[in-house]
Amino acid sequence: MKNIKEKMKQKIKIKLSNKFYDKDAIKEALSDFAGVCQGRILNDSIEVELEPKEPVENLEGEFCNYVLGLTKDKLI
């Protein structure tokens, strides 16, 4: 239980290349993930910080996959 709480307190930083990921897609993903975590874009390169609200296994991976799906839908 302690371990889960500690994990939830940890902020997750993800670096997504702006050459492959669409910034609008990231914003949309952050809004869609609002129930699970709080997040913000730190800079243009694009660094994203996620703060989990509940324990989700591999949140960064799920987030990246979601952004990739949205980016693909936007670009193709």
Place this chain on the structure above:
Amino acid sequence: MDNKLKIIGDSVILSINPKLYHLEVIYSASYVFLDKAYVFLDGDPEKEILVTLKPKENIDLEKLGGEFFNELVNYADYRTRAKQTQKIREVLLQRALFTNDPIKQTSPEFDDLIKGLEDDKFDDTDDIAIPWDEKYKREDETENKDKIKQ
């Protein structure tokens, strides 16, 4: 194959030449793998694209990387064929829409029929034009309705 595929920890990193595979193809192949693995794109879209696959379940990483390359070939072929057949598909669609256009479908007989109906000059020998209620109304029903009204 070795320099195209590197296994680091629980992930496999694939090096893709963007001159061989268009970015659109890489996105499409990545999309297929979203349910199997966590996919991360990085690198330079002009020189070398790096795709990192981190499987969600315990899968052979080399096999996973190989499957991704196969998917790239699949989508590259699909894209080439789509380009080759683009014009014919457009023509077929135009043709299909043209033949289903009701304005273009009118013929002199059809026009006469419509005009005749509009002029209301047809013989109603079977009493088709009479509404159902009027045609099959029973006398007892009308009596009942009159009683209710009273």
